[in-house]
Amino acid sequence: MDEAALKALLPGAIAARASSARLADGRAIVVIDATGLDPAAREAMEQAARAALEAHPAIAEARIAMLAAKTARRIIAVGSGKGGVGKSTLTVNLAVALARAGHKVGVVDADIHGPSVPTLLASAGERPIARDDKLMPVIGAAGIPALSMGHLAEAGQAIAWRGPMAAGALGQLIDAHWGDVELLLVDLPPGTGDIQLTMLQKYKPAGAVIVSSPQDLALIDARRAAALFELGKVPLLGLVENMAGYACPHCGEISDPFGAGGVEAAAAEMGVPFLGRVPLAMAIRTGGDAGTPSAATDSAEGQAFAAIAARVAARLTEIG
Ligand SMILES: Nc1ncnc2c1ncn2[C@@H]1O[C@H](COP(=O)(O)OP(=O)(O)O)[C@@H](O)[C@H]1O
Ligand SMILES: [Mg+2]
Structure with a gap:
């Protein structure tokens, strides 16, 4: 069933407000504009x-x-306990999926030691211009505006900023000309250092998403990252499991190189929503390297990101 067919199932007044609708594996995900509705009308429309x-x-x-x-x-902070779990990949794909669902989204790459957003959004080598002392975001793949430490440094040059300088640079990325952007996704560096603290204290994210791979060690660190956000009173939107289940390109058999289900179990144990899992898929890596995010496609990977984006959007509505 395509989007139009799904919308056609809705009563007319509701269909007119449906900004996106998709069906995957028997599950329909529909985004409805609730602008101007009081809580009772909104609840009634949802039901x-x-x-x-x-x-x-x-x-x-x-x-x-x-x-x-x-x-x-x-501001939505995307954090992880350790590097290499796919935090940047998720941030960018989540941004694309949210944009496809009708949200105005921007991305800030706050990972000063390993900025990867320019590559992921095919905007490496571009230099943001300043207007009235503020930076103008670079428009990357899928029309997503973004700013990265990587846009400010020469390509291939190591960035060895110390804490306070890094925090100042982060401020320039966040206090930029974001225009009509409603959701600013911030790809934080891994761990619980200076940048994360500045973020919590100065820019007060509306919520945080934590990414982990299913490995035990990644999970232990993810719990630590979650604890930092809780300490800063930043609502946890939920946990995402990345690199879950690998489908063999030859025989299709699903294997779990890093274990399976660990993140969902950890989320339940922590009393935090589980936002979904992203498979370990070659297309996600090649799409990342090429600056063509999988979330821009209707592939299985794209649908996984769309489902997570829908849950993030629902969580944001829930926390108000
Ligand atoms: N679900 C996935 N499937 C395949 N490769 C992935 C997936 N998620 C991330 N990767 C790859 O893993 C590497 C690390 O991902 P990245 O997003 O840079 O991690 P982080 O930002 O946490 O350090 C990249 O090469 C990326 O393309
Ligand atoms: Mg990264």
């Missing part, structure tokens, strides 16, 4: 939409995200 969708035999479950237009920009 009516769910009932209409779940009445269809092809839809086992309907997930509805009711989003109200807000002019205030919200």
Whole structure:
């Protein structure tokens, strides 16, 4: 069922407000504009939409995200306990998936030691210009505006900023001309250092997403990152498991090189929502290297990112 067919299942007044709709594995994910509705009307609309969708035999479950237009920009921090778990990959793909669902999204790459957003969004080598003492974001792949430490340094040059300088540079990336961007996704460096603390104290994220691979060691560090956000009173939107389950390109057999289900179990144990899992997939890495994010496609990987984006959007609505 395509988007139009899904929307056609909704009562007219609701369909007019549906900004995106997709169906994967029997699960429908629909984003509805809740601007101007009071809480009771919003709840009623959500229930009516769910009932209409779940009445269809092809839809086992309907997930509805009711989003109200807000002019205030919200910062979403994406963190991880350790590097190499796919934090930057998730940040960029989440941004693309959220943009596809109708959100105005920007990306700040706060990873000063390993900036990778320029590559992931095919904007390496571009230099942001300044206007009125503020930076103008670079427009990357899929039209996503972004600013990275990597855009400010010469390519291939090591960035050896000390804490305070790095924190100052981060400020320039965040206090830039973000225009109508509503959700600013910040790709934090791994761990719990200076940048993360500055972020919490000065820029007060509306919520944080934590990424982990299923390995025990990554999970222990992810718990530490979660504890830092909780200490800073930043609501945890949830945990994402990345590099889960590898489908053999030859025989299709699914194997779990780093274990399976560990992140979901950890989320349950921590009392934090589990936002979903992203498979270990060659296409995600090659898309990253080429600056063509998988989330811009309708592939299985793209759908995984779309599902996570829908849950992030729903969580944002939930926490208000
Ligand atoms: N789900 C995935 N499937 C395949 N490769 C992935 C996946 N997630 C990340 N990678 C690859 O793993 C490497 C590290 O990812 P990256 O996003 O840079 O991690 P981090 O920002 O946490 O250091 C990159 O080469 C990236 O393309
Ligand atoms: Mg990174």
